[in-house]
Amino acid sequence: QKEVEQDPGPLSVPEGAIVSLNCTYSNSAFQYFMWYRQYSRKGPELLMYTYSSGNKEDGRFTAQVDKSSKYISLFIRDSQPSDSATYLCAMHRGANNLFFGTGTRLTVIP
Amino acid sequence: GAVVSQHPSWVICKSGTSVKIECRSLDFQATTMFWYRQFPKQSLMLMATSNEGSKATYEQGVEKDKFLINHASLTLSTLTVTSAHPEDSSFYICSAPDSGLSSYEQYFGPGTRLTVT
DSSP: OOSEEEOOOOEEEETTOOEEEEEEESOTTOOEEEEEEEOTTSOOEEEEEEESSEEEEETTEEEEEETTTTEEEEEESSOOGGGOEEEEEEEESSSSOOEEOOOEEEEEEO | OOOEEEEOSEEEEOTTOOEEEEEEESSSOOSEEEEEEEOTTSOOEEEEEEETTSOOEEOTTOOTTTEEEEEEETTEEEEEEOSOOGGGOEEEEEEEEOTTOSSOOEEEOOOEEEEEO
């Protein structure tokens, strides 16, 4: 079993829709949770960073962590064509190396 | 946020030759840098952890004699792919946490696309 599971999609939504992206994990020691956005042929860009359980909001993005269920989510409100990218969840225990999900390819259709 | 650069962004080399990729933290110091490899439509796979002033730590299955890592300063790590073969063609990405922060945010470079012919 992989330590981090993420549905690879692809996911297509119309512009303006609410997007929900999710990851599950198996290691209860993970404490730091991140979401990265990666455009084609570019390096990942950090979108959201959360510690332990709870919600964090930044503009149209909301990150949610439920440690009891080992489940994290990223919500994108009022999705835009420019949001079309691959979204990667990542997490770690406090040591620096990250454990990544496989990434979900999102397309927002104008 | 902090900025990490990589050079070159794209390189083509012939089979059997060596290629060096540089990773620089531009506005912060990084005692640790990470090297990842990403094949098309797949996620990032950690290859090795680069530590300033000491030997790199390689992940299982990654040949340390083939992928030479040097972390000579707090802002520069290099990855040299020696005797490259077509199966080494991939997207190589480095990342670094800002050593001056107590958080664990990592910043990624833009990646280097290597094509071995």
